[in-house]
Amino acid sequence: MGRYVVRRLLQAIPVLLGTTFLIFAIVYALPGDPLQALAGDRRVDPVFAATMREMFHLNDPLIVRYGYYIRDIFTGDFGMTFRGLPVSTIFEGKFQVTLNLALMALIIEAVVGIGLGLIAALRRGRWSDTGILAITLILVSIPTLVSGFVLQLVLGVQLKTSTGIDFFPVAGIAEGWRSYLIPGAVLAGTSIAYLTRLTRTSLMETLRADYVRTAIAKGMPRRRVLGRHALRNSLIPLVTYLGADLGTLMGGAVITETIFNLPGIGQQLFQSVYLRENSVVVGIVTVLVLIYVLANLIVDLLYAVLDPRIRYE
Amino acid sequence: MKNPSVDTHLLPADNLGTAPLLAVDNLHVEFKTRQGLVRAVNGVSYALHAGETLAVLGESGSGKSVTAQAIMGILDMPPANIPKGEIRFRGTDLLKLSDNARSQIRGQQIAMVFQDALSALNPVFTVGWQIAEMFRVHRGMSKKAAYAKAIELMDRVRIPAARQRVNDYPHQFSGGMRQRIMIAMSIALDPEVLIADEPTTALDVTVQAQIMELLAELQRDSNMAMILITHDLGVVADVADKIAVMYGGRIVENAPVHDVYKNPAHPYTKGLLESIPRVDLKGQELYAIKGLPPNLLDMPTGCAFHPRCPYRQDDCVTDVPPLHEISGTRSSACHYWREVLDGVQG
Numbered sequence: 001m002g003r004y005v006v007r008r009l010l011q012a013i014p015v016l017l018g019t020t021f022l023i024f025a026i027v028y029a030l031p032g033d034p035l036q037a038l039a040g041d042r043r044v045d046p047v048f049a050a051t052m053r054e055m056f057h058l059n060d061p062l063i064v065r066y067g068y069y070i071r072d073i074f075t076g077d078f079g080m081t082f083r084g085l086p087v088s089t090i091f092e093g094k095f096q097v098t099l100n101l102a103l104m105a106l107i108i109e110a111v112v113g114i115g116l117g118l119i120a121a122l123r124r125g126r127w128s129d130t131g132i133l134a135i136t137l138i139l140v141s142i143p144t145l146v147s148g149f150v151l152q153l154v155l156g157v158q159l160k161t162s163t164g165i166d167f168f169p170v171a172g173i174a175e176g177w178r179s180y181l182i183p184g185a186v187l188a189g190t191s192i193a194y195l196t197r198l199t200r201t202s203l204m205e206t207l208r209a210d211y212v213r214t215a216i217a218k219g220m221p222r223r224r225v226l227g228r229h230a231l232r233n234s235l236i237p238l239v240t241y242l243g244a245d246l247g248t249l250m251g252g253a254v255i256t257e258t259i260f261n262l263p264g265i266g267q268q269l270f271q272s273v274y275l276r277e278n279s280v281v282v283g284i285v286t287v288l289v290l291i292y293v294l295a296n297l298i299v300d301l302l303y304a305v306l307d308p309r310i311r312y313e
Numbered sequence: 314m315k316n317p318s319v320d321t322h323l324l325p326a327d328n329l330g331t332a333p334l335l336a337v338d339n340l341h342v343e344f345k346t347r348q349g350l351v352r353a354v355n356g357v358s359y360a361l362h363a364g365e366t367l368a369v370l371g372e373s374g375s376g377k378s379v380t381a382q383a384i385m386g387i388l389d390m391p392p393a394n395i396p397k398g399e400i401r402f403r404g405t406d407l408l409k410l411s412d413n414a415r416s417q418i419r420g421q422q423i424a425m426v427f428q429d430a431l432s433a434l435n436p437v438f439t440v441g442w443q444i445a446e447m448f449r450v451h452r453g454m455s456k457k458a459a460y461a462k463a464i465e466l467m468d469r470v471r472i473p474a475a476r477q478r479v480n481d482y483p484h485q486f487s488g489g490m491r492q493r494i495m496i497a498m499s500i501a502l503d504p505e506v507l508i509a510d511e512p513t514t515a516l517d518v519t520v521q522a523q524i525m526e527l528l529a530e531l532q533r534d535s536n537m538a539m540i541l542i543t544h545d546l547g548v549v550a551d552v553a554d555k556i557a558v559m560y561g562g563r564i565v566e567n568a569p570v571h572d573v574y575k576n577p578a579h580p581y582t583k584g585l586l587e588s589i590p591r592v593d594l595k596g597q598e599l600y601a602i603k604g605l606p607p608n609l610l611d612m613p614t615g616c617a618f619h620p621r622c623p624y625r626q627d628d629c630v631t632d633v634p635p636l637h638e639i640s641g642t643r644s645s646a647c648h649y650w651r652e653v654l655d656g657v658q659g
Contacts, residue, residue, distance in 0.1 A: 210432040216387050217427075218498065219420030220450060232437050308482040309436055 004310075008300050012293050019289045020073070020282075024066050027278050027285075056080070056279075069282070078283040087283040090268065095287060098264035101256065102249040104177070104184030105191070109249075110242060113192045117199020122226075124204060132200075136193035144252075148186045148259040155182055171261045183260040187253060191245050198241055202234040209233065236306050243299030247292030332404065333360035334538050335384070335423070335506050340398035342379050345391060351609045353379045355562040356398070363505065366532065366539040368549040368570065370585070371559035372606050377542045380559075381508045384540075385425050386415045402506070421451055424504035426528075428511040430491035434483040440467075440494045441479035447501040466497040470527060489520035493527065500531055507532070508540045513548060525552055546589055550574060555642070558582045561607045561617030564636065568643040578645035578654050580624045616647070624649045 052058070057065050072079040078087035120132040156169070169179045206212060207230055215229040254266035265284055272280040304310050342354035354376040361367050369377045382388045384400050386407065400407045402423065407415060427433035435443060444466055445459035454462065460479060467475035470493040483491055492512060499507060509528060513521035529552045532539050541553060549556060549570065556573045558566040558581065566579040577583040584602035604621035607613055613620050619629040628648060636644045639654075647653060 210427060210429065211435040213387055214427060214433045215435070216416075217385055217419055217425045218447060218450075219416045219418070220446070221416065224450065229435055233435070307437055308439075309484050 004304055005301060008297055012297055015293055016290065017070075019293075020070070020286050021066055023285045023289065024069055024282055025062060027282050028062065028065070030276075030278075073286065078286070079279045081277055081279055087280050090280055091265070091283070091287065094263060094265045094268050097262055098250055098253050098257070098266060099291075100177075101180050101183055101187060101253050101262060101264060102246060104180040105188040105249050106242065106246055108184050109188040109191045109195055109245065112188070113195030114199050114238065116192075116196040118203060120196065120200040121203035121207065129200075132196060136196045139189050139193035142189065144186055144189065144255050145259070147189055148183075148256060151182050151186055152259065179262075183256050183262060186259070187249055187256045191249065195238065195241060195245075199234070199238055202237050203230060206230045206234040232306065236303065239302050239306065240299055243295045243302075246295040247288065250288055250291060333401075334363050334403065335540075336360040336399075336401045337380065337384065338399040338401065340380060340383060340400065341396050342376070342383050342388065342393060343396060344393050346610075348610050352612070353393075353562055353609060354383070357559070357562070357564055359557050359564065359567070361506065361538045361540065363538050364532070364536040365555070366529075366541060366553045368541045368543060368553035368556045369559060370543060370546065370549065370556055370582075372544055374606050374609060375559040376562040377559045378510055381425070381510055381540060381542055384506075384508060385419060385423060387419075387425075420447060420499075420504070421502045422504050423506040423508065424499040424502070426492075426495050426499045426507065426509040426512045429515045430488070430495040431483065431515075433495060434491060436483055439480045439482055440486070441481075443483075444494070444498050444501060447498060451502055462501070463497075466501055467494070469500075470494070470497045470531075472497075488516050489523060492516060492520075492524050496524075496527065496531070500535070500537075503535060504537065506538045506540070508542070510542045511544070512541075514543075514545070521548065528552070546585055558585070561612060562609070563617065563646060565618065565646045566644070567636070568639075568645075572643055576654055578639055578643060578650045579618075579647045580622045580649075580653050581618050583653060584621075624652055 057068055060068075069079060072087075076088060078091070080086060081090065116132050116135070120129045123129045152171075156171070169182075209230075211233075212225060212230050215225045220229070250265075253262075253264055254270055256262070257264040257266040258270070265288075269281065269284045271277075272284065336358075337360070338358050340354055340357045341352070344351040344353055353374075357376065357380050359367060359369070369380070371377045379388070379393075383393075383395060384407070388395075395408060398408070402418065407418065410418075434440065441460055441463045444463035445454075445456070448454040448459035448462050449456065452459075464475050464479050467479065472478060472490055472493055478486075483494070486494065492515075496512075507528075512528065513524050516524060525548055528539065528541075531537070541549065543549060553570045555567070555569050557564050558573075558579060560581050566573065566577065566582045568578065573582060574586065577586055581602070584600070587600040588602060590599055602621055607617050607620075613630075615631050616622070616629045616634050619625050622629065624647070626649065632648070634646045634648045636646045637650055638644045639650060645653070
């Protein structure tokens with residue numbers, strides 16, 4: 001087990017280097033002069049521009065600039081913005097908001113998706129199964145923009161004005177974890193549908209497995225056959241999906257954060273791309289990649305816990 | 314309908330008299346499929362006394378495994394359905410028991426060994442956990458006591474270094490050792506009936522013999538009754554007391570094992586015996602039963618074997634042969650069993 005962990009950790013290093021370099025290269029390949037974008041329509045003073053270019057190593061070849069960038073990552077400030085602020089100060093608090101949002105979405109997704117999937121698998125072919133499959137189809141079909149605004153209106157405004165219930169804040173983060181409930185649900189929407197279907201398929205497959213038949217033949221109570229023998233095996237693909245989805249959720253938070261006015265990294269990313277703040281864009285994406293790689297690492301480790309065949313390979 | 318909460322533990326062996334321990338009586342099993350109703354088992358009857366070994370022989374699709382699964386109560390219902398028949402264990406019809414009462418019998422009084430131990434054992438739990446589970450769930454033992462029992466059982470089925478291997482996972486064992494684990498698990502609670510569904514099919518020939526020997530030995534020691542399901546006549550001879558040959562969901566021949574080998578009374582059994590390779594016939598072409606096993610969705614009329622039968626007469630196509638009694642212990646479902654016994658091809 002220990003060797004497996006070390007090997008997976010070492011494998012994460014080239015992945016990180018490769019992805020950050022790709023992002024770096026792509027962002028700097030974007031057309032347009034970042035200094036000109038800074039000045040808008042006005043002419044940029046050539047002396048100022050030359051100083052800035054020197055200061056931000058803009059005249060150096062790409063690979064050298066990437067080297068500086070890696071150094072900045074390891075010193076922890078992720079480089080400077082053109083306004084002279086360390087990029088890391090722009091991150092402050094914002095990653096926390098997005099991470100909260102993504103985790104809330106992940107929890108909602110896991111509970112609802114696995115729950116619905118289990119019900120559907122155990123009642124295969126009956127109306128509840130058909131109903132759940134129909135729900136997933138609807139969930140996949142509704143864009144976040146629509147579900148976001150509708151839920152905001154119904155739960156945040158109409159519910160409050162008609163019944164006085166004010167449990168679901170739908171803007172800002174002033175209410176602690178409750179602030180993330182509705183945005184989380186909106187963000188999780190599509191993923192819930194996929195996870196439901198994945199759970200259903202996975203459990204139906206394990207229920208047909210020989211070892212489940214063995215457990216029944218051993219006279220095990222139904223609850224134990226399902227909860228121990230079948231579920232443990234069907235969890236394996238679900239964990240993979242959930243881990244990979246954390247990254248998707250964080251990346252997909254841009255729209256949700258905008259609708260619900262959450263001061264997260266998604267909003268910041270959008271602004272920075274708009275303003276050509278390349279160092280901020282690269283910084284944000286790098287951290288997103290880091291989280292993604294980390295989530296996948298955790299998935300791989302969980303894998304080994306869930307499936308001994310992987311552990312001993 | 315009997316009281317569903319009937320406690321089968323209260324039916325002691327001495328009350329059985331000469332009645333069999335387990336009796337399958339006119340069992341029918343059918344499956345609903347998209348293509349139509351598949352009648353997998355059509356009126357199978359056999360009986361088993363304590364200490365006896367019955368070999369159920371037949372090719373795939375003959376209904377031998379389905380019958381066993383019906384006895385265990387592990388058929389998926391639906392799509393399976395049992396429209397007719399009885400399975401009496403110690404005089405109680407298992408088919409009339411509640412689910413709860415049946416799961417009390419499963420594993421404790423009637424246990425089963427499956428064909429492919431690699432897929433039949435749960436890949437994510439250690440073998441010790443899987444054996445100990447029997448004691449923990451059915452006997453309420455502590456984890457420690459149950460593991461001690463598991464090690465004891467692994468020793469009993471002769472797994473080397475059982476104490477060290479108790480925490481290994483199924484994939485870390487060889488095929489033969491895995492099947493031994495499977496057997497250890499099935500005999501954990503001293504069942505009275507052990508159903509072994511092709512226990513050696515997935516194994517090497519040398520290992521096959523060891524596993525059969527182990528099963529026979531365990532059976533002798535504990536006076537278990539055993540149903541040995543196989544399509545391999547070679548496996549049967551040394552172990553079984555009697556043979557039931559199945560074809561197309563019916564029993565076509567019932568006989569003590571030596572009678573069958575000496576002189577089969579059904580053309581299908583005869584064909585099976587003749588298709589075993591023999592050293593003294595080396596160089597000659599190996600006999601094969603011509604034709605294909607029957608399509609369960611479209612069974613032949615009359616005797617299901619008639620399209621492949623060298624003894625076929627006109628009435629075989631129209632009339633289903635009943636199980637003719639040949640002697641007190643033998644029967645054959647062939648209109649022309651006398652001719653088959655005499656070897657006179659019609």
